[in-house]
Amino acid sequence: QSALTQPRSVSGSPGQSVTISCTGTSSDVGAYKYVSWYQQYPGKAPRLMIYDVSKRPSGVPDRFSGSKSGNTASLTISGLQAEDEADYYCCSYTGSYTLVFGGGTKLTVL
Amino acid sequence: QLQLQESGPGQVKPSETLSLTCTVSGGSISSTSYYWGWIRQPPGKGLEWIGSIFYSGTTYYNPSLKSRVTISVDTSKNQFSLRLSSVTAADTAMYYCARLDRTPGISGTHFDYWGQGTLVTVSS
Numbered sequence: 001q002s003a004l005t006q007p008r009s010v011s012g013s014p015g016q017s018v019t020i021s022c023t024g025t026s027s028d029v030g031a032y033k034y035v036s037w038y039q040q041y042p043g044k045a046p047r048l049m050i051y052d053v054s055k056r057p058s059g060v061p062d063r064f065s066g067s068k069s070g071n072t073a074s075l076t077i078s079g080l081q082a083e084d085e086a087d088y089y090c091c092s093y094t095g096s097y098t099l100v101f102g103g104g105t106k107l108t109v110l
Numbered sequence: 111q112l113q114l115q116e117s118g119p120g121q122v123k124p125s126e127t128l129s130l131t132c133t134v135s136g137g138s139i140s141s142t143s144y145y146w147g148w149i150r151q152p153p154g155k156g157l158e159w160i161g162s163i164f165y166s167g168t169t170y171y172n173p174s175l176k177s178r179v180t181i182s183v184d185t186s187k188n189q190f191s192l193r194l195s196s197v198t199a200a201d202t203a204m205y206y207c208a209r210l211d212r213t214p215g216i217s218g219t220h221f222d223y224w225g226q227g228t229l230v231t232v233s234s
Contacts, residue, residue, distance in 0.1 A: 001173050003156065034213065036220035038157070045206055045227055046157065051220040089157050097162075097170040097217040101149075104156040 004029065004090055004102035011108040017078040020105045022090030023071060028100060030071035034093035037066055037075045039086045040104075046089065050075060077107070085109040112137040114207050114225035121231050122201075128194040128230055132207030139188045140165040145210040145218030148181060148192045150203040151227075158203075162210055162218050163190055170217055197232045204229050 005023040012018040022029065022037075029035055035053045038046035048057050050066035053073060063084075065076050073092070077084055090102040118130035132146070139146060147162035161171040163181045171179050175194070183190040194201060204227040210218025 034216065034219040038221070045224040046221070047224070048220060048222050051211070051222075057222065091157075091159070091220065093216065093219045098172065099159040099162075099219070101157040101159060 001094060001098060001100050004092060004100060006088075006090060006102040006105045008103070009106045009108065011110055012077075012080045013110045014080055014082060016080050017076060018080060018107065019077075020075045020088050020090075020107070022073040022075070022092075022102045024073075024092055024100075025071055028071075028092040028094040029068065029073050031095065032093045033068070035066065035068060035073040036091045037064075038089045038091065039084075040089065041086050049088075080109055082109050112209065112223045114209065114223060116205060116207050116225045116228040118228060118230070120229060121233060122197055123234050124198055124232055125196055128192070128197050128201060128232075130192045130205055130207075130228065130230070132190050132192075132225060134188045134190075134209075139183065139190065140185045143212055145212055146183070146190045147208050147210050147218060147221065149206045149208060149221070150201075151206070152200075152203040160192065160194075160205075164212075164217075199232050202230065202232045 037050040040046040053068045054066040113135045145162045148160040178195045180193040206227045207225045208221040209223040213219045
């Protein structure tokens with residue numbers, strides 16, 4: 001069960017859009033519609049931003065969206081704001097009732 | 111509002127057993143709609159799923175930790191617990207408990223409520 005692959009860092013200017021990728025295999029991301037995304041500020045617990053690939057929990061701005069193509073899931077943040085600067089983690093169901101996280105991506109708002 | 115709170119020793123000696131408890135308030139741990147799980151994060155590193163439990167006691171573990179992990183539930187106290195045996199410095203991490211939304215036929219697939227986390231250091 002290997003960690004999902006995310007870019008270590010991405011950046012964008014306020015108002016722009018950024019996309020964070022999460023690459024797995026045909027046994028996890030590619031096989032199931034159960035990919036979730038979490039936002040984490042330094043010293044804080046993660047917060048659920050997207051679940052089931054593209055669903056947003058109540059209270060999450062619609063600037064955040066998720067998608068999946070093949071073995072790669074993506075989180076897109078449009079209209080980037082300073083408060084979006086944080087670490088982002090993807091997570092996928094892998095079958096056999098197990099879960100795996102990505103290595104995390106640090107988003108910098110320039 | 112659902113709240114989860116981790117508790118337990120902040121320091122454990124190498125080769126000993128790490129024990130943590132998560133107390134759930136504002137909701138019932140016996141709900142059939144949710145699983146309950148543990149996640150850890152070594153300092154400066156990413157998240158790692160440790161395992162999940164249903165109120166009935168059904169458990170699922172990360173294969174890489176399965177031989178050392180036990181997760182249990184106490185519905186009378188609205189708590190669930192983590193035990194990790196034979197710890198080493200590599201087990202030093204922030205440990206989070208969380209609720210997982212249950213997908214029928216699958217188990218828990220995403221974490222919608224998290225505790226604040228508790229730092230456990232493995233050191234003699």
